[in-house]
Amino acid sequence: MAVPVETLPETDAGEKPPVVVKKYANRRLYNTESSSYITLDNLADMVRQGRNFVVYDAKSGDDITRGVLTQIIVEEEGKGQNLLPINFLRQLIGLYGGSMQGLVPKYLEHAMTSFAQQQEQMRAAMQKTMGTLFPFGNIEEVGRQNMAMMERAFSLFTPFYRGTETANPSGSNDTEIESLRSEIERLRRELEAARKQ
Incomplete structure:
Protein backbone atom coordinates (compact mmCIF):
# COMPACT_ATOMS: atom_id res chain seq x y z
CA MET A 1 0.00 0.00 0.00
CA LEU A 84 -25.98 33.31 1.89
CA PRO A 85 -29.33 34.35 0.38
CA ILE A 86 -31.63 31.56 -0.80
CA ASN A 87 -31.65 32.83 -4.39
CA PHE A 88 -27.84 32.85 -4.44
CA LEU A 89 -27.76 29.26 -3.19
CA ARG A 90 -30.26 28.21 -5.86
CA GLN A 91 -28.27 29.94 -8.58
CA LEU A 92 -25.06 28.35 -7.34
CA ILE A 93 -26.61 24.88 -7.35
CA GLY A 94 -27.95 25.53 -10.84
CA LEU A 95 -24.42 26.23 -12.10
CA TYR A 96 -23.14 22.76 -11.16
CA GLY A 97 -22.70 20.65 -14.26
CA GLY A 98 -23.37 23.59 -16.59
CA SER A 99 -21.06 25.10 -19.15
CA MET A 100 -20.19 27.99 -16.81
CA GLN A 101 -19.06 25.75 -13.94
CA GLY A 102 -15.37 26.23 -14.75
CA LEU A 103 -15.63 30.03 -14.60
CA VAL A 104 -17.62 30.31 -11.37
CA PRO A 105 -14.83 29.56 -8.82
CA LYS A 106 -12.47 32.22 -10.21
CA TYR A 107 -15.31 34.72 -10.53
CA LEU A 108 -16.45 34.16 -6.93
CA GLU A 109 -12.88 34.33 -5.65
CA HIS A 110 -12.29 37.61 -7.49
CA ALA A 111 -15.61 39.04 -6.28
CA MET A 112 -14.86 38.17 -2.63
CA THR A 113 -11.32 39.59 -2.87
CA SER A 114 -12.71 42.83 -4.28
CA PHE A 115 -15.37 42.93 -1.57
CA ALA A 116 -12.74 42.46 1.17
CA GLN A 117 -10.57 45.23 -0.31
CA GLN A 118 -13.52 47.61 -0.54
CA GLN A 119 -14.50 46.77 3.03
CA GLU A 120 -10.97 47.59 4.24
CA GLN A 121 -10.97 50.84 2.23
CA MET A 122 -14.35 51.77 3.74
CA ARG A 123 -13.09 51.00 7.24
CA ALA A 124 -9.99 53.16 6.67
CA ALA A 125 -12.10 56.00 5.23
CA MET A 126 -14.49 55.86 8.19
CA GLN A 127 -11.58 55.93 10.64
CA LYS A 128 -10.04 58.88 8.81
CA THR A 129 -13.37 60.74 8.67
CA MET A 130 -14.26 60.04 12.29
CA GLY A 131 -10.75 61.00 13.36
CA THR A 132 -11.21 64.47 11.85
CA LEU A 133 -14.73 64.87 13.21
CA PHE A 134 -13.65 63.89 16.71
CA PRO A 135 -10.21 65.40 17.29
CA PHE A 136 -10.11 64.41 20.96
CA GLY A 137 -9.89 60.67 20.46
CA ASN A 138 -11.77 57.71 19.16
CA ILE A 139 -15.53 57.40 19.20
CA GLU A 140 -15.63 55.05 22.18
CA GLU A 141 -13.62 57.47 24.31
CA VAL A 142 -15.87 60.37 23.29
CA GLY A 143 -18.90 58.26 24.20
CA ARG A 144 -17.46 57.45 27.62
CA GLN A 145 -16.66 61.10 28.27
CA ASN A 146 -20.16 62.16 27.23
CA MET A 147 -21.78 59.53 29.45
CA ALA A 148 -19.67 60.59 32.45
CA MET A 149 -20.55 64.22 31.82
CA MET A 150 -24.26 63.39 31.52
CA GLU A 151 -24.14 61.35 34.75
CA ARG A 152 -22.58 64.27 36.60
CA ALA A 153 -25.05 66.75 35.09
CA PHE A 154 -28.04 64.60 36.06
CA SER A 155 -26.73 64.20 39.59
CA LEU A 156 -26.38 67.98 39.91
CA PHE A 157 -29.79 68.95 38.57
CA THR A 158 -31.97 66.09 39.76
CA PRO A 159 -31.91 65.54 43.51
CA PHE A 160 -33.37 62.01 43.26
CA TYR A 161 -31.21 60.82 40.39
CA ARG A 162 -28.69 58.16 41.34
CA GLY A 163 -26.51 57.22 38.41
CA THR A 164 -23.52 54.92 38.46
CA GLU A 165 -21.75 57.21 40.92
CA THR A 166 -22.91 57.46 44.51
CA ALA A 167 -23.99 60.84 45.79
CA ASN A 168 -21.53 62.91 47.75
CA PRO A 169 -22.58 62.41 51.40
CA SER A 170 -21.14 65.72 52.55
CA GLY A 171 -23.45 67.60 50.18
CA SER A 172 -20.53 69.53 48.69
CA ASN A 173 -21.09 69.79 44.95
CA ASP A 174 -18.61 72.63 44.46
CA THR A 175 -15.77 70.32 43.44
CA GLU A 176 -18.03 68.47 41.02
CA ILE A 177 -19.23 71.72 39.45
CA GLU A 178 -15.68 72.99 39.14
CA SER A 179 -14.60 69.68 37.58
CA LEU A 180 -17.47 69.88 35.11
CA ARG A 181 -16.57 73.45 34.20
CA SER A 182 -12.92 72.58 33.63
CA GLU A 183 -13.90 69.59 31.48
CA ILE A 184 -16.19 71.76 29.34
CA GLU A 185 -13.39 74.34 28.99
CA ARG A 186 -10.89 71.62 27.97
CA LEU A 187 -13.30 70.25 25.34
CA ARG A 188 -13.93 73.79 24.03
CA ARG A 189 -10.15 74.38 23.65
CA GLU A 190 -9.67 71.05 21.84
CA LEU A 191 -12.54 71.84 19.48
CA GLU A 192 -11.07 75.28 18.68
CA ALA A 193 -7.65 73.75 18.08
CA ALA A 194 -9.17 71.21 15.73
CA ARG A 195 -10.97 73.93 13.77
CA LYS A 196 -7.70 75.84 13.28
CA GLN A 197 -5.97 72.82 11.70
Missing part, protein backbone atom coordinates in the same frame (compact mmCIF):
# COMPACT_ATOMS: atom_id res chain seq x y z
CA ALA A 2 1.50 3.32 -1.07
CA VAL A 3 1.68 6.13 1.46
CA PRO A 4 0.19 9.35 0.03
CA VAL A 5 2.48 12.37 -0.05
CA GLU A 6 1.08 15.50 1.56
CA THR A 7 1.69 18.63 -0.46
CA LEU A 8 1.19 22.02 1.13
CA PRO A 9 -0.05 25.03 -0.82
CA GLU A 10 2.59 27.58 -1.80
CA THR A 11 3.02 30.49 0.60
CA ASP A 12 4.70 33.88 0.41
CA ALA A 13 8.10 34.25 2.05
CA GLY A 14 6.74 36.30 4.98
CA GLU A 15 3.62 34.21 5.44
CA LYS A 16 3.39 31.34 7.91
CA PRO A 17 2.96 27.92 6.36
CA PRO A 18 -0.58 26.57 6.63
CA VAL A 19 -1.52 24.56 9.69
CA VAL A 20 -1.93 20.88 8.85
CA VAL A 21 -5.10 19.37 10.27
CA LYS A 22 -5.88 15.68 10.03
CA LYS A 23 -9.41 14.35 10.07
CA TYR A 24 -9.81 10.87 11.49
CA ALA A 25 -12.49 8.25 10.81
CA ASN A 26 -14.23 9.18 14.07
CA ARG A 27 -14.65 12.68 12.53
CA ARG A 28 -12.24 14.26 15.02
CA LEU A 29 -9.90 16.96 13.77
CA TYR A 30 -6.28 16.98 14.93
CA ASN A 31 -4.15 20.13 14.69
CA THR A 32 -0.59 18.95 14.06
CA GLU A 33 0.85 22.36 14.95
CA SER A 34 -0.57 22.47 18.48
CA SER A 35 -0.78 18.67 18.85
CA SER A 36 -4.37 18.89 20.01
CA TYR A 37 -7.85 17.99 18.88
CA ILE A 38 -9.91 20.90 17.62
CA THR A 39 -13.45 21.60 16.43
CA LEU A 40 -14.98 23.21 13.38
CA ASP A 41 -15.48 26.34 15.50
CA ASN A 42 -11.71 26.46 16.08
CA LEU A 43 -11.16 26.23 12.32
CA ALA A 44 -13.71 29.01 11.74
CA ASP A 45 -11.81 31.18 14.22
CA MET A 46 -8.57 30.45 12.37
CA VAL A 47 -10.20 31.64 9.13
CA ARG A 48 -11.39 34.84 10.81
CA GLN A 49 -7.87 35.45 12.13
CA GLY A 50 -6.45 34.99 8.63
CA ARG A 51 -4.57 31.81 9.53
CA ASN A 52 -4.39 29.38 6.62
CA PHE A 53 -4.86 25.64 7.12
CA VAL A 54 -5.23 22.47 5.10
CA VAL A 55 -7.21 19.41 6.15
CA TYR A 56 -6.16 15.91 5.14
CA ASP A 57 -8.01 12.65 5.59
CA ALA A 58 -5.81 10.80 8.09
CA LYS A 59 -6.31 7.44 6.41
CA SER A 60 -6.14 8.23 2.70
CA GLY A 61 -4.11 11.45 2.82
CA ASP A 62 -6.60 13.17 0.50
CA ASP A 63 -6.92 16.94 0.77
CA ILE A 64 -10.45 17.49 2.13
CA THR A 65 -10.09 21.19 2.97
CA ARG A 66 -12.89 22.24 0.58
CA GLY A 67 -15.36 19.84 2.20
CA VAL A 68 -14.44 20.96 5.72
CA LEU A 69 -14.78 24.65 4.77
CA THR A 70 -18.17 23.88 3.24
CA GLN A 71 -19.14 22.09 6.45
CA ILE A 72 -18.16 25.18 8.47
CA ILE A 73 -20.40 27.31 6.25
CA VAL A 74 -23.30 24.88 6.69
CA GLU A 75 -22.84 24.95 10.48
CA GLU A 76 -22.67 28.77 10.56
CA GLU A 77 -25.82 28.98 8.45
CA GLY A 78 -27.49 26.48 10.81
CA LYS A 79 -26.69 28.72 13.79
CA GLY A 80 -28.79 31.47 12.24
CA GLN A 81 -25.83 33.34 10.75
CA ASN A 82 -27.65 33.55 7.40
CA LEU A 83 -25.08 35.09 5.11
Whole structure:
Protein backbone atom coordinates (compact mmCIF):
# COMPACT_ATOMS: atom_id res chain seq x y z
CA MET A 1 0.00 0.00 0.00
CA ALA A 2 1.50 3.32 -1.07
CA VAL A 3 1.68 6.13 1.46
CA PRO A 4 0.19 9.35 0.03
CA VAL A 5 2.48 12.37 -0.05
CA GLU A 6 1.08 15.50 1.56
CA THR A 7 1.69 18.63 -0.46
CA LEU A 8 1.19 22.02 1.13
CA PRO A 9 -0.05 25.03 -0.82
CA GLU A 10 2.59 27.58 -1.80
CA THR A 11 3.02 30.49 0.60
CA ASP A 12 4.70 33.88 0.41
CA ALA A 13 8.10 34.25 2.05
CA GLY A 14 6.74 36.30 4.98
CA GLU A 15 3.62 34.21 5.44
CA LYS A 16 3.39 31.34 7.91
CA PRO A 17 2.96 27.92 6.36
CA PRO A 18 -0.58 26.57 6.63
CA VAL A 19 -1.52 24.56 9.69
CA VAL A 20 -1.93 20.88 8.85
CA VAL A 21 -5.10 19.37 10.27
CA LYS A 22 -5.88 15.68 10.03
CA LYS A 23 -9.41 14.35 10.07
CA TYR A 24 -9.81 10.87 11.49
CA ALA A 25 -12.49 8.25 10.81
CA ASN A 26 -14.23 9.18 14.07
CA ARG A 27 -14.65 12.68 12.53
CA ARG A 28 -12.24 14.26 15.02
CA LEU A 29 -9.90 16.96 13.77
CA TYR A 30 -6.28 16.98 14.93
CA ASN A 31 -4.15 20.13 14.69
CA THR A 32 -0.59 18.95 14.06
CA GLU A 33 0.85 22.36 14.95
CA SER A 34 -0.57 22.47 18.48
CA SER A 35 -0.78 18.67 18.85
CA SER A 36 -4.37 18.89 20.01
CA TYR A 37 -7.85 17.99 18.88
CA ILE A 38 -9.91 20.90 17.62
CA THR A 39 -13.45 21.60 16.43
CA LEU A 40 -14.98 23.21 13.38
CA ASP A 41 -15.48 26.34 15.50
CA ASN A 42 -11.71 26.46 16.08
CA LEU A 43 -11.16 26.23 12.32
CA ALA A 44 -13.71 29.01 11.74
CA ASP A 45 -11.81 31.18 14.22
CA MET A 46 -8.57 30.45 12.37
CA VAL A 47 -10.20 31.64 9.13
CA ARG A 48 -11.39 34.84 10.81
CA GLN A 49 -7.87 35.45 12.13
CA GLY A 50 -6.45 34.99 8.63
CA ARG A 51 -4.57 31.81 9.53
CA ASN A 52 -4.39 29.38 6.62
CA PHE A 53 -4.86 25.64 7.12
CA VAL A 54 -5.23 22.47 5.10
CA VAL A 55 -7.21 19.41 6.15
CA TYR A 56 -6.16 15.91 5.14
CA ASP A 57 -8.01 12.65 5.59
CA ALA A 58 -5.81 10.80 8.09
CA LYS A 59 -6.31 7.44 6.41
CA SER A 60 -6.14 8.23 2.70
CA GLY A 61 -4.11 11.45 2.82
CA ASP A 62 -6.60 13.17 0.50
CA ASP A 63 -6.92 16.94 0.77
CA ILE A 64 -10.45 17.49 2.13
CA THR A 65 -10.09 21.19 2.97
CA ARG A 66 -12.89 22.24 0.58
CA GLY A 67 -15.36 19.84 2.20
CA VAL A 68 -14.44 20.96 5.72
CA LEU A 69 -14.78 24.65 4.77
CA THR A 70 -18.17 23.88 3.24
CA GLN A 71 -19.14 22.09 6.45
CA ILE A 72 -18.16 25.18 8.47
CA ILE A 73 -20.40 27.31 6.25
CA VAL A 74 -23.30 24.88 6.69
CA GLU A 75 -22.84 24.95 10.48
CA GLU A 76 -22.67 28.77 10.56
CA GLU A 77 -25.82 28.98 8.45
CA GLY A 78 -27.49 26.48 10.81
CA LYS A 79 -26.69 28.72 13.79
CA GLY A 80 -28.79 31.47 12.24
CA GLN A 81 -25.83 33.34 10.75
CA ASN A 82 -27.65 33.55 7.40
CA LEU A 83 -25.08 35.09 5.11
CA LEU A 84 -25.98 33.31 1.89
CA PRO A 85 -29.33 34.35 0.38
CA ILE A 86 -31.63 31.56 -0.80
CA ASN A 87 -31.65 32.83 -4.39
CA PHE A 88 -27.84 32.85 -4.44
CA LEU A 89 -27.76 29.26 -3.19
CA ARG A 90 -30.26 28.21 -5.86
CA GLN A 91 -28.27 29.94 -8.58
CA LEU A 92 -25.06 28.35 -7.34
CA ILE A 93 -26.61 24.88 -7.35
CA GLY A 94 -27.95 25.53 -10.84
CA LEU A 95 -24.42 26.23 -12.10
CA TYR A 96 -23.14 22.76 -11.16
CA GLY A 97 -22.70 20.65 -14.26
CA GLY A 98 -23.37 23.59 -16.59
CA SER A 99 -21.06 25.10 -19.15
CA MET A 100 -20.19 27.99 -16.81
CA GLN A 101 -19.06 25.75 -13.94
CA GLY A 102 -15.37 26.23 -14.75
CA LEU A 103 -15.63 30.03 -14.60
CA VAL A 104 -17.62 30.31 -11.37
CA PRO A 105 -14.83 29.56 -8.82
CA LYS A 106 -12.47 32.22 -10.21
CA TYR A 107 -15.31 34.72 -10.53
CA LEU A 108 -16.45 34.16 -6.93
CA GLU A 109 -12.88 34.33 -5.65
CA HIS A 110 -12.29 37.61 -7.49
CA ALA A 111 -15.61 39.04 -6.28
CA MET A 112 -14.86 38.17 -2.63
CA THR A 113 -11.32 39.59 -2.87
CA SER A 114 -12.71 42.83 -4.28
CA PHE A 115 -15.37 42.93 -1.57
CA ALA A 116 -12.74 42.46 1.17
CA GLN A 117 -10.57 45.23 -0.31
CA GLN A 118 -13.52 47.61 -0.54
CA GLN A 119 -14.50 46.77 3.03
CA GLU A 120 -10.97 47.59 4.24
CA GLN A 121 -10.97 50.84 2.23
CA MET A 122 -14.35 51.77 3.74
CA ARG A 123 -13.09 51.00 7.24
CA ALA A 124 -9.99 53.16 6.67
CA ALA A 125 -12.10 56.00 5.23
CA MET A 126 -14.49 55.86 8.19
CA GLN A 127 -11.58 55.93 10.64
CA LYS A 128 -10.04 58.88 8.81
CA THR A 129 -13.37 60.74 8.67
CA MET A 130 -14.26 60.04 12.29
CA GLY A 131 -10.75 61.00 13.36
CA THR A 132 -11.21 64.47 11.85
CA LEU A 133 -14.73 64.87 13.21
CA PHE A 134 -13.65 63.89 16.71
CA PRO A 135 -10.21 65.40 17.29
CA PHE A 136 -10.11 64.41 20.96
CA GLY A 137 -9.89 60.67 20.46
CA ASN A 138 -11.77 57.71 19.16
CA ILE A 139 -15.53 57.40 19.20
CA GLU A 140 -15.63 55.05 22.18
CA GLU A 141 -13.62 57.47 24.31
CA VAL A 142 -15.87 60.37 23.29
CA GLY A 143 -18.90 58.26 24.20
CA ARG A 144 -17.46 57.45 27.62
CA GLN A 145 -16.66 61.10 28.27
CA ASN A 146 -20.16 62.16 27.23
CA MET A 147 -21.78 59.53 29.45
CA ALA A 148 -19.67 60.59 32.45
CA MET A 149 -20.55 64.22 31.82
CA MET A 150 -24.26 63.39 31.52
CA GLU A 151 -24.14 61.35 34.75
CA ARG A 152 -22.58 64.27 36.60
CA ALA A 153 -25.05 66.75 35.09
CA PHE A 154 -28.04 64.60 36.06
CA SER A 155 -26.73 64.20 39.59
CA LEU A 156 -26.38 67.98 39.91
CA PHE A 157 -29.79 68.95 38.57
CA THR A 158 -31.97 66.09 39.76
CA PRO A 159 -31.91 65.54 43.51
CA PHE A 160 -33.37 62.01 43.26
CA TYR A 161 -31.21 60.82 40.39
CA ARG A 162 -28.69 58.16 41.34
CA GLY A 163 -26.51 57.22 38.41
CA THR A 164 -23.52 54.92 38.46
CA GLU A 165 -21.75 57.21 40.92
CA THR A 166 -22.91 57.46 44.51
CA ALA A 167 -23.99 60.84 45.79
CA ASN A 168 -21.53 62.91 47.75
CA PRO A 169 -22.58 62.41 51.40
CA SER A 170 -21.14 65.72 52.55
CA GLY A 171 -23.45 67.60 50.18
CA SER A 172 -20.53 69.53 48.69
CA ASN A 173 -21.09 69.79 44.95
CA ASP A 174 -18.61 72.63 44.46
CA THR A 175 -15.77 70.32 43.44
CA GLU A 176 -18.03 68.47 41.02
CA ILE A 177 -19.23 71.72 39.45
CA GLU A 178 -15.68 72.99 39.14
CA SER A 179 -14.60 69.68 37.58
CA LEU A 180 -17.47 69.88 35.11
CA ARG A 181 -16.57 73.45 34.20
CA SER A 182 -12.92 72.58 33.63
CA GLU A 183 -13.90 69.59 31.48
CA ILE A 184 -16.19 71.76 29.34
CA GLU A 185 -13.39 74.34 28.99
CA ARG A 186 -10.89 71.62 27.97
CA LEU A 187 -13.30 70.25 25.34
CA ARG A 188 -13.93 73.79 24.03
CA ARG A 189 -10.15 74.38 23.65
CA GLU A 190 -9.67 71.05 21.84
CA LEU A 191 -12.54 71.84 19.48
CA GLU A 192 -11.07 75.28 18.68
CA ALA A 193 -7.65 73.75 18.08
CA ALA A 194 -9.17 71.21 15.73
CA ARG A 195 -10.97 73.93 13.77
CA LYS A 196 -7.70 75.84 13.28
CA GLN A 197 -5.97 72.82 11.70
